[in-house]
Amino acid sequence: MQQVLDKPLSADEMEAVNAYWRAANYLSVGQIYLMHNALLTEPLQPAHIKPRLLGHWGTTPGLNLLYAHLNRVIRQHELNMMYVIGPGHGGPAIAANTWLEGSYTDTYPDVTRDAAGMDHLFRQFSFPGGIPSHVAPELPGSIHEGGELGYSLSHAFGAVLDNPDLIVACVIGDGEAETGPLAASWHSNKFLDPRTDGAVLPILHLNGYKIANPAILARIGDDELTSLLEGYGYKPYLVEGSDPDPVHQTLAATLDVVLDEIAAIQSEARAEPGTPRRPWPMIVVRTPKGWTGPREVDGVPVEGTWRSHQVPLSGVRTSPEHLAMLEEWLRSYRPGELFDAEGRPVPLLLAQVPEGVRRMGSNPHANGGLLTRDLELPSLAEYAVGVPFPGSGPDEPTRVLGAFLRDVLRANDEHRNFRVFGPDETASNRLDAVYEATSKAWNAETLATDEHLAVDGRVMEILSEHTCQGWLEGYLLTGRHGFFSCYEAFVHLVDSMVNQHAKWLKVTRALPWRRAIPSLNYLLTSHVWRQDNNGFSHQDPGFIDHVVNKKAEVIRVYLPPDTNTLLATADHCLRSRGYINVVVAGKQPGPSWLDLDEAVLHTARGLGIWSWAGNEAGDPDVVLACAGDVPTLETLAAAALLREHLPKLKVRVVNVVDLMRLEPATEHPHGLPDAEFDALFTSDKPVIFAYHGSPSLIHRLTYRRHNHANLHVRGYKEEGTTTTPFDMVVRNDLDRFHLAIDVIDRVPGLGQQAAGFRQWLTDQRVRHHAYILEYGEDLPDIRDWDWSTAVNLT
Secondary structure, eight states: OBOOOOOOOOHHHHHHHHHHHHHHHHHHHHHHHBSSOTTOOSOOOGGGBOSSOOSOOTTHHHHHHHHHHHHHHHHHHTOEEEEEESOGGGHHHHHHHHHHHTHHHHHOTTSOSSHHHHHHHHHHBTSTTSBOSSSOTTSTTOSOOOSSSSOHHHHHHHHHTTOTTEEEEEEEETTGGGSHHHHHHGGGGGGOOTTTSOEEEEEEEEOSBSSSSBOGGGSSOHHHHHHHHHHTTEEEEEEEOSSHHHHHHHHHHHHHHHHHHHHHHHHHHHHSTTOOOOOEEEEEEEOOTTTTSOSEETTEEOTTSGGGSSOSOOOTTTOHHHHHHHHHHHHTTOHHHHBOTTSOBOHHHHTTSOOGGGSTTTOGGGGGGGTOOOOOOOOGGGTOOOOSSTTEEEEOHHHHHHHHHHHHHHHTTTTTOEEEEESSOTTTTTOGGGGGTOOEEOOSOOOTTOOSEETTOOEEEOSOHHHHHHHHHHHHHTTOEEEEEEEGGGGGGGHHHHHHHHHHHHHHTTOTTSOOOBOEEEEEESOTTOOTTTGGGGOOOTHHHHHHTSOGGGEEEEOOOSHHHHHHHHHHHHHOBSOEEEEEOOOSOEEEOSOHHHHHHHHHHSEEEOTTTOOOSSSOSEEEEEESHHHHHHHHHHHHHHHHHOTTSOEEEEEESBGGGGSBTTTOTTOBOHHHHHHHHOSSSOEEEEESSOHHHHHHHHTTSTTGGGEEEEOOOSOOOSOOHHHHHHHTTOSHHHHHHHHHHHSTTHHHHTHHHHHHHHHHHHHHHHHHHHHSSOOHHHHTOOHHHHTTOO
16 A cells, blocks of 8 residues: 655644644543533542443544544635544544534534533433434434444445535444445445546545454455455555554645545546546555553553443443543543633634535535435326226336336436436336436446446446445435335345434434435335246345334335336325335236326325225125235236126225325324224225235234224235246235135125135136146236226226
């Protein structure tokens, strides 16, 4: 790795940056330990110490060092810069720095920049009623909590997409660097366009240890580490040491060099389109873990070891020795030189702070809703498929949606505020019309056989669901819009990431200063019921169950049954803010049930009676409910069989698009009041519910409903293989024949009357099984079935 040995700081500049660093370190230690006596105006007493010592010291001094030096270059170059830190355990550092620079007080006026405010800052950290220990949404300037490691770099790259003037300084902890998501996200530099995007400055912070173990990248030697980082396409610079003065000089000189290199890369690319990709600079900072803290406690080393990770002195309320060490530690920063008698930062410190929105805690990109511009969305009428009668078609829902997304990209091209994300599946998911509007982002080697690749493409594809999710989250958190399509079975790879995003959204709803950001929109397709060639490994609809566990105010789940309803759902989701929208829809050709006007109304209602599908006159004997495209098809086929063979049976068909309508209104904002639910599903009649996913979820959503005892759900029960489409539903008892059998078995008095019909239904399942084993495809009367013929509409 290269080292820059210049000494650009004058004596006065050295004194100033070191004073700022000392102040940030003092404030960080104070947050971990103190709830009174913030300025140490009296000898430290046990009563001044928090009863529960929480927070993390080990990574904090390095983060403070970087913040101090980034402030210097922001001021000198008038940079638009954000600070994303992977070590979420560095929460004290960000709270300290935003308080020093005034962003914290601007956001929370009661936490003043004086002794009373410092006391408040200290007491509230990791304290009931206060702020968490991580870089949570409560901290101004944050778009990345960092509690779960692995996503800092992908968030940083997502933030700079289509933000040509933005630089994100992204600190990657050496523990975080061992995660799979982080390892994949190094490749984000191959998707960055220096002409239209901003820049990420990765800073790999090597302090040697994780919680209790050595960090791999700190122990492989400089040659191997250099080869690794250069192999990822970066030009690494090394800053290392434990003596503050040389480290200050080297870091200042290195930042000057790497920022000049970033500016040169961007200037060259913007002046001469087609410039080959150059390695982007990055910095490796190697400093002791727990730097400037206690070197030894109770006879064992602490500074520079894993023991400094959290709270180096744990017995300060009960041990006079520990209490004395804490006071010595705090006074080593010489707070009397840093804060005046009223506790205000002295002018020397304030002079280090950038102005206004150039402060990293006040950068508007970190409160992306401030910058969000609504999407320009084309009229759905341009894409709607004609539905002369229910069940017409077949149509490919996601292919039609692809044309709509293509024109969303076109309509918003001027603003560059919409991108499509997916793990190498955009074309497979039939959304490839988007390539007519833009290409796939790609800034690596291209071959003559490649298609739809361009440096300025706005379709983001990498075979890493984690990286796609991280990019999209960074893009949304900085105020732009996006759409993520994924194979249903493999979206589980981002389960933890969606957890964290849902928690972020939940917390920000209670922060008036945080403006709502565009929603995180998922399209899950290539779904469980149509995995003809991939089989059992690709059959898992459980992501819905996962997201439904999150807070009701941020979760929405939609199962549009056909093409026009998918269009209406997508339009709604792209207009929304502050939600996680999960849309599940098939890509295979299927029937269309509703014309556009009906689809828009049905989507707005979230569920409703399809009167044309049933034969009841307001008082059904049985309700056939369905949610999902394949369950809807099987339900309507069952309804047709019942109408044909049991014409006196009164059947109601209810289709559900918005799954959360099933919950009571007391549990979810979209939930139906009991009276409305009973009106649709009755309070005493059997309900046979065909559902896309796990039957237990429907029971969970409806367990408080009056008629729950009469609710019988069919769905995926972990039965599958490489087989025919109809055999998949047969294996899981979701097929039309089994649904009709359920009706016969559940409607009182129908069993004896319909015994012959029930036997015929059972025989059809046997006939199906024999046929697919001989011919390898579904029965012709299954393949060629359509609603209009079945009910004699044509």
